Amino acid sequence: MTAPRVAQADAPLLSEPGEPRAAAGPDAPGPWWRTALVRSVPILGALLGIAIVWYAVTYLALPANQRFLLPPPHEVFGETLTNARVMGPMAAALGRTFGVTVVGLVIAVVLGIAYAVVMSQWRIAERVLYPYAVILQTIPILALVPLIGIWLGYGFPARVVVCVIIAVFPMIANTLFGLQSASPAAHDLFTLKKASRWQRLRKLQFPAAVPSIFTGLRNAAGLAVIGAIVGDYFFQQGAVGIGGLLRVYTERLQIDALLVAVTLTALFGVLVFSVFAVLDRAVVGRWYGHTGR
């Protein structure tokens, strides 16, 4: 399972949630698409690096009679990408995985924010509820996936559940961190002005949490992709997504198709992650008054 790692690599979850960011400062002028373009240069560079290593392994490391284990990129992509019999099912599978990812992410976001808001309002709620969030994070999801299949069937809902379980923790943790990030003095100000609990949440805690929520969203998005693939990979039943195809190709030793599927999955993860990274910068930048000049 190499594919999901791509998304995971940039998901340090809790290492630096909601760190104050200079946002879209002077290093990000021009319209958003130009920013996106500039930002994609390192990614393109990384892809180039991978291609170079790939060619090197194929032609320099592997003896000719074992070259089928890792055919060169141009063969893999040139032949498979134009093969409708392979690409048709793959596109359909990707579509299904995309559906699970989006629905799972939306649920994880709503659930995560709500959970964190409740925890932020009562100290006792935090003490009672936080352990569940931690358990959700530390539970061996691979052991749980077959059970979820048995309990909920192998359809769309079960896949979404796996996805939510994997993606929800960074939402909870980052949102809670953000809600608690307002300074004691700012809380004193609200206390002195006799603000209600609702006013304090709406005008102080929640706005203070917005940057952290976006950090959580970015990480949750990457994990939602993994969640959708993991459920699919292990269910072995129901309508196959890209995870199921990865398994099928592995079992049949269809290395070309497998490599294409892995690549597409990785690109899918990068795409989802990038969308939220750009969104993050745009929104958080505006939040602090840098209006994308």
Next chain:
Amino acid sequence: MITLTGVSTDQHSVTEPGGARTLVLEGVSKRFPTGTVALTDVSLGLGPGDFVTVVGPSGCGKSTLLRLASGLERATAGSIDVRAASTSYVFQDATLLEWRSAARNVELVGELRGESKAERRKRAQEALDLVGLTGFESQHPRQLSGGMRMRVSLARALVAEPELALFDEPFGALDEITRLDMQTELQKLFRLKRFAGLFITHSVSEAVYLSTKVLVMSGRPGRIVAEIPVPWDYPRAPDLRHTAEFAALTGRVSHTLGEHS
């Protein structure tokens, strides 16, 4: 109109009644749950037109005094009487909401009170004009200098039309030039608004320049050891700080401070 008596056990204190008192503390002590005694037997009273500054060594409980007066903390002994329709509190740093523009930071006070949008807009604009921030309404805190952020903070305090204004070393983090500017600004605002002001600082010259009376506190546990009236009328010229009389008075305050820290 201020009466105040620093009281230690070997002294007798009289808190004069009479006059409309905005804030009256009598025999106030504060002991924290950890056992630390922050304040012992502090009495003071101030009314409209009084601007009292409190100087003392760091850790003497100056800030605690303010937190007690504002109701953020409860005294463990003594009584605190606040007769002000509105109290404002200016914090050590500007304490602005980073995601709100200067104007919206000032409007917050009206929002929490449930004022109409038009009303709080108008009042926020007036307050910002008063502190010299006309034209900076839509700037966010990160786009403003330290001095300007503190001006927004002052505007937020003024917009509440306070009868009692509490200041917790608000200029302590500013550079010297900005700090002097802000002092000049604040005494102008005081002259205009005539609230009862209680101002905590560790700068003797700031204390003398701003106030009608300087209270000197001893080191922990904090108590008031001297009250030194300041004679000059408002507005006070910045150059007042360079006069011999000013030097004599700050010398007196410093000397008292030195005896008790």
